[in-house]
Amino acid sequence: MTVITPERAALGRARWSLTARLTLLTTVIVLLVECVIFLVTANMRENDTRRDLLWTVAHSSLSSPPACTWLVVERDGVVAGTPGLPAGFPLVESLRDADVPRFEEVDRDGQHYSVLTQRRGDEVVQVVYDERFHLMERRNLLVAFGVALLMTALAVAAGVATASRFLCERAIAPLNEALARQRRFVADASHELRAPLTQLHTRAQLLARKADALECPEALATEMRRLVNGTRQLGDVVDDILRSALSGEQxxxxxxxxxxxxxxxxxxxxxxxxxxxxxxxxxxxxxxxxxxxxxxxxxxxxxxxxxxxxxxxxxxxxxxxxxxxxxxxxxxxxxxxxxxxxxxxxxxxxxxxxxxxxxxxxxxxxxxxxxxxxxxxxxxxxxxxxxxxxxxxxxxxxxxxxxxxxxxxxxxxxxxxxxxxxxxxxxxxxxxxx
Missing domain, CATH: 3.30.565.10 (Histidine kinase-like ATPase, C-terminal domain)
Incomplete structure (x- = not known):
């Protein structure tokens, strides 16, 4: 039977507190690293999209647009577009004001598009890029980060708990041994005291009965009764100590x-x-x-x-x-x-x-x-x-x-x-x- 001493209980609380703190600290650090990676990745992906749009404006034609991309070309008031152009395009206002390149983020029918409108020679080109795959990659990245964060927290909690338990057990081993020796000593001493105390209590009872039988003075009889009570109470104390030392029972x-x-x-x-x-x-x-x-x-x-x-x-x-x-x-x-x-x-x-x-x-x-x-x-x-x-x-x-x-x-x-x-x-x- 393992006796939970106050020292052992305090050590256990300290161990779990250390595990919780290290797990929380590691989780926060991993979360910050993931946030930085996500922001850097998103920024790089946005820059890549802009470069792709600029390249498409400069080199693509209506007959051969890149994947997930549609082109609209306006020349001398005539507008032509790539077949399958999503509804809501082109952006007419942007075509009319294309003196400087215009990057826009547009939502149409639940889909997200990146749009670049820029003049190319004597014509105005508008490139429409479907962002659905990029958004899917971003969601997958967030899910992966969440799983990684959870696995990291579990791994750190398990590792720290195991390591701290091992170290704590080694640290308290001498204390446990000392407490065990102390408990054995108290139990042995209490047990050895029981026999003479029982004999003393019995003799005190006999003397009290003789005092009553011999009609001794009341003061003497009273003191004898007090002696009987005192030896009984001392025996109760020794029994309590022995019971507690043997089993931790209160x-x-x-x-x-x-x-x-x-x-x-x-x-x-x-x-x-x-x-x-x-x-x-x-x-x-x-x-x-x-x-x-x-x-x-x-x-x-x-x-x-x-x-x-x-x-x-x-x-x-x-x-x-x-x-x-x-x-x-x-x-x-x-x-x-x-x-x-x-x-x-x-x-x-x-x-x-x-x-x-x-x-x-x-x-x-x-x-x-x-x-x-x-x-x-x-x-x-x-x-x-x-x-x-x-x-x-x-x-x-x-x-x-x-x-x-x-x-x-x-x-x-x-x-x-x-x-x-x-x-x-x-x-x-x-x-x-x-």
């Missing part, structure tokens, strides 16, 4: 309660926030917060934003994760902190890969926010950042809401909404995405 789309995800992330970060002297809380507005997507991926988004906020907020500060539904089609999650903030001019570069700030605590790799943007855009959403130096920052994620929303009795939780939505999907009701 995580399956499901219905995700963003409020529950935010609660779980904040609960997991409570101890860290307490250690650094921060207040970490979740605020919910009215409405439901159900979105279509991959739960593990969206959890990484919330985790990265909360981690970024904690890392840039000094002790005594606050980090607030807020959820709201500004419209029926949008679910909004924002992470606001009272930390060091940033210059708004740098807002766009925050989401660039390997961009690292200098004011945060701990080691920063410049990957978290770029992954946030990639995941959000893959879910048809948007992410923005607003900040001010020394006045904190707000990161806002807008995602399309699951449609239609399911009305619930007052007091029901979002979990109940999700359960109802699952029931609706199982019953075959239509669920549309924005």
């Amino acid at each position: 995580p399956r789309t499901d219905v995700v309660d963003l409020a529950e995800v935010a609660d779980e992330v904040v609960a997991a970060e409570d101890a860290r926030a307490a250690d650094t002297g921060l207040v970490l809380e979740v605020l919910r507005g009215p409405g439901q917060f159900l979105v279509p997507g991959a739960e593990s991926a969206l959890r990484r988004v919330v985790t990265a934003l909360v981690d970024n906020a904690i890392g840039h907020t000094p002790p005594g500060g606050t980090v607030v994760v807020a959820l709201e539904a500004p419209t029926a089609a949008v679910v909004r999650l924002s992470v606001r902190d009272s930390g060091v903030g940033f210059d708004q001019a740098d807002g766009r570069s925050l989401f660039e890969r390997l961009h690292r700030g200098t004011a945060g605590r701990g080691q920063r790799f410049g990957i978290g926010l770029s992954l946030v943007r990639e995941v959000v855009e893959a879910h048809d959403g948007t992410v923005t950042a607003v900040g001010e130096p020394g006045a904190g920052a707000v990161f806002t994620v807008d995602l399309p809401a699951v449609q239609p929303a399911i009305p619930l009795p007052r007091g029901e939780s979002a979990s109940a909404a999700r359960a109802a939505l699952y029931w609706a999907r199982g019953a075959g009701l239509h669920i549309a995405r924005r």
Whole structure:
């Protein structure tokens, strides 16, 4: 199975763009050359016709005109012509005024004629030349030029496409090999991590059950349950990475309660926030917060934003994760902190890969926010950042809401909404995405 990576797709677009441009350029050049040849040929043919007419006036007689030519001779008011003279000839006005040679183009009965009227001694000679064969040659020449232009365009397109494909394949061969090695490494590492993570998750479950059986303090039991959730979520992440590395398959789309995800992330970060002297809380507005997507991926988004906020907020500060539904089609999650903030001019570069700030605590790799943007855009959403130096920052994620929303009795939780939505999907009701 060939995996279409962004680099390979960009290279393919560049290759086809190069083929199109070279084909267009070659076609235009050939067209210009053909136009020049046609104009030169037409001019030469017109000059040849004039020379033939002049020669006919000087040397031909009524009894022996050249092919496709008729003669009219006027002497002392008497006009005589070659048998078969086309209707509409001679041109009487031209015969009367023949002091200087007169070249004319005349159409009669759908035919085109070249006419020369000139005095020869004591008589006036008018030569009528039928241009039908010359016009036929001109049309044939245009058809030949058109066929040649088409064949040239096809040949250039095929040749350039073949050559560019060959060169591109050779150019990206090292990249493909490097990507294949990287994919194998990620797959092998993910596979090796699955076994110890499964064991860790199992042991965490056993400890949580023992804590409940032994009636341990509620705080300890709660932490054990959080440990179970954390190991399960880590296993989900590893499974997503392994699945993507093996087949390029994207995580399956499901219905995700963003409020529950935010609660779980904040609960997991409570101890860290307490250690650094921060207040970490979740605020919910009215409405439901159900979105279509991959739960593990969206959890990484919330985790990265909360981690970024904690890392840039000094002790005594606050980090607030807020959820709201500004419209029926949008679910909004924002992470606001009272930390060091940033210059708004740098807002766009925050989401660039390997961009690292200098004011945060701990080691920063410049990957978290770029992954946030990639995941959000893959879910048809948007992410923005607003900040001010020394006045904190707000990161806002807008995602399309699951449609239609399911009305619930007052007091029901979002979990109940999700359960109802699952029931609706199982019953075959239509669920549309924005």
